[in-house]
Amino acid sequence: MKYEAVIGLEVHAELLTDSKIFCGCSTKFGSEPNTQVCPVCLGLPGTLPVLNKKVVEYAVRAGLALNCTIANFSKMDRKNYFYPDLPKAYQISQYDLPLCSNGYIEIEVEGGTKRIGIKRIHIEEDAGKLLHEGTDGSLVDYNRAGVPLIEIVSEPDISTPEEAYQYLVKLKSILEYTEVSDCKMQEGSLRVDTNVSVRPVGTTDLGTKIELKNLNSFKAVQKALEYEIKRQIKVLEEGGTIVQETRRWNEAKGITEPMRTKEEAHDYRYFPEPDLVPIIVTEEWKEEIRKTLPEMPDAKRERFITQYGLPEYDAKVITSSKKMADFFEKCASNYHSPKIVSNWLMGEFARLLNDTGREIDEVPITPDMLIELLKLVDDNVISGSIAKTVFEEMFFTGKNPQIIVEEKGLRQIADEGELRRIVRKVIEENPKSVEDYKKGKEKALGFLVGQVMKETKGKANPQLTNQLLREELSK
Ligand code: ADP
Ligand code: ZN
Numbered sequence: 001m002k003y004e005a006v007i008g009l010e011v012h013a014e015l016l017t018d019s020k021i022f023c024g025c026s027t028k029f030g031s032e033p034n035t036q037v038c039p040v041c042l043g044l045p046g047t048l049p050v051l052n053k054k055v056v057e058y059a060v061r062a063g064l065a066l067n068c069t070i071a072n073f074s075k076m077d078r079k080n081y082f083y084p085d086l087p088k089a090y091q092i093s094q095y096d097l098p099l100c101s102n103g104y105i106e107i108e109v110e111g112g113t114k115r116i117g118i119k120r121i122h123i124e125e126d127a128g129k130l131l132h133e134g135t136d137g138s139l140v141d142y143n144r145a146g147v148p149l150i151e152i153v154s155e156p157d158i159s160t161p162e163e164a165y166q167y168l169v170k171l172k173s174i175l176e177y178t179e180v181s182d183c184k185m186q187e188g189s190l191r192v193d194t195n196v197s198v199r200p201v202g203t204t205d206l207g208t209k210i211e212l213k214n215l216n217s218f219k220a221v222q223k224a225l226e227y228e229i230k231r232q233i234k235v236l237e238e239g240g241t242i243v244q245e246t247r248r249w250n251e252a253k254g255i256t257e258p259m260r261t262k263e264e265a266h267d268y269r270y271f272p273e274p275d276l277v278p279i280i281v282t283e284e285w286k287e288e289i290r291k292t293l294p295e296m297p298d299a300k301r302e303r304f305i306t307q308y309g310l311p312e313y314d315a316k317v318i319t320s321s322k323k324m325a326d327f328f329e330k331c332a333s334n335y336h337s338p339k340i341v342s343n344w345l346m347g348e349f350a351r352l353l354n355d356t357g358r359e360i361d362e363v364p365i366t367p368d369m370l371i372e373l374l375k376l377v378d379d380n381v382i383s384g385s386i387a388k389t390v391f392e393e394m395f396f397t398g399k400n401p402q403i404i405v406e407e408k409g410l411r412q413i414a415d416e417g418e419l420r421r422i423v424r425k426v427i428e429e430n431p432k433s434v435e436d437y438k439k440g441k442e443k444a445l446g447f448l449v450g451q452v453m454k455e456t457k458g459k460a461n462p463q464l465t466n467q468l469l470r471e472e473l474s475k
């Protein structure tokens with residue numbers, strides 16, 4: 001029997017409001033533990049929550065960007081459970097009346113696009129953070145308690161781990177575009193849980209789902225799903241049954257492990273939060289928020305193709321990040337070749353960002369600086385390969401490309417006399433390659449060019465080097 005997978009994702013995103021959802025405490029990440037707390041977010045008796053209007057506004061903006069219906073009437077509910085990171089012993093969340101519902105995201109699949117439904121988006125407060133450091137038990141940091149979250153729950157419309165990955169990339173990109181969350185997984189601003197079941201191909205009933213946790217990157221989601229789907233199919237093929245449970249992804253071992261079963265699942269005893277009034281979103285307010293939505297990734301991609309003549313692939317990569325897209329536009333509107341800009345962004349720039357785990361706005365390179373570098377190449381002041389060295393220096397120091405070129409003496413050697421002298425030296429020192437070349441081996445020329453580059457530390461003008469080598473070799 002052939003099986004297929006059914007996948008649904010639950011994503012928590014911290015909202016970028018300055019203050020928490022029910023009090024005025026700061027949401028800034030990375031402060032000293034328990035310095036951003038007050039009686040409200042510490043859950044002290046007698047305190048009352050006040051809903052932050054910006055939280056509703058941001059959640060509505062995310063909902064609109066994700067094609068949701070926005071409820072004009074919704075409410076907050078209490079989700080009760082006891083755990084030390086939750087000072088009130090309940091989390092204020094939304095249960096039966098979420099703020100947003102029935103949206104979708106379009107992802108690219110082979111042969112077109114596929115719509116993944118979004119069941120609901122609700123708002124809730126984040127819990128504190130337990131720190132299991134040292135030997136004297138655990139510590140708790142309540143700075144995160146009360147930071148606003150949206151939870152985005154997909155329909156079980158995702159069929160493969162690859163689609164799950166695409167969905168997450170697209171979702172992150174949309175949330176970043178709308179500027180409701182910074183989506184930094186390493187800071188916990190974006191967290192993913194995934195649900196997966198399998199069923200025989202051709203059937204429509206859903207199988208028993210397994211929830212996967214401890215997924216620290218989109219790649220981890222993909223790998224965990226690949227493993228888990230195989231595991232479930234194997235269980236069924238061996239005549240077993242899947243029991244509903246939560247499993248943890250063990251990144252080091254590359255396997256999923258049992259975490260808790262259904263019997264251990266909490267009974268949250270949800271009930272309406274009596275300390276808060278219902279949330280009313282009027283049609284006017286909703287339309288006002290809609291007007292603040294920026295151009296979305298898909299629309300921007302199409303525009304980059306038509307306006308800048310970018311290949312589809314480049315346009316997709318560059319518009320997947322709004323910051324990257326903005327950087328590109330600032331360069332492209334002041335430079336003759338948008339494609340060269342895109343090559344740099346997708347090549348050297350992306351590589352260094354990846355290696356250092358930084359965002360484009362966290363490095364000291366400005367669009368003007370990149371253009372200046374490209375012009376140095378255009379004007380034959382430096383070669384394309386030296387430009388990469390200069391770029392790396394710019395990336396780490398924020399120095400101007402001109403200054404780097406002068407300081408490091410990277411100016412291209414385009415002086416014919418000087419270069420001819422080096423060419424002759426190389427020819428003299430490599431009789432074997434010269435012989436090969438004369439016998440018709442074109443490859444030998446490449447080797448000799450390489451030697452000239454080595455001799456000049458990459459500073460020889462490539463065209464002139466080629467020309468002079470051919471001249472000297474034909475003598
Ligand atoms: P729960 O009440 O257990 O949290 P939900 O209905 O809220 O379940 O669904 C949680 C997530 O799991 C959603 O993203 C949904 O699409 C997904 N899901 C639900 N049932 C299945 C299933 N049988 N297989 C895979 N995913 C599922
Ligand atoms: Zn507070």
Ligand code: MG
Nearest residue numbers: 010151153195
């Ligand atoms: Mg749920």
